[in-house]
Amino acid sequence: MISALGPALLAFLISPAVFGSYPTPLPFRYAGIVMCSVFLIGLFVLPFLPETKDKPLPE
Numbered sequence: 001m002i003s004a005l006g007p008a009l010l011a012f013l014i015s016p017a018v019f020g021s022y023p024t025p026l027p028f029r030y031a032g033i034v035m036c037s038v039f040l041i042g043l044f045v046l047p048f049l050p051e052t053k054d055k056p057l058p059e
Helices: 003-014 025-048
Strands: none
Touching: 003 025
16 A cells, blocks of 8 residues: 555655656656665565564464
């Protein structure tokens, strides 16, 4: 469900209201940097998550 917000967030990041009157490719650069940053934060958090292998599902 979180990944469904990606297209809406990308549209928000490339809208002229956010970046003013920059040409079109520049906002795509910032949108890509933000999306990659979210991915890198997820990779950083991954080692700290609990192991769930061979554990029963909660009821």
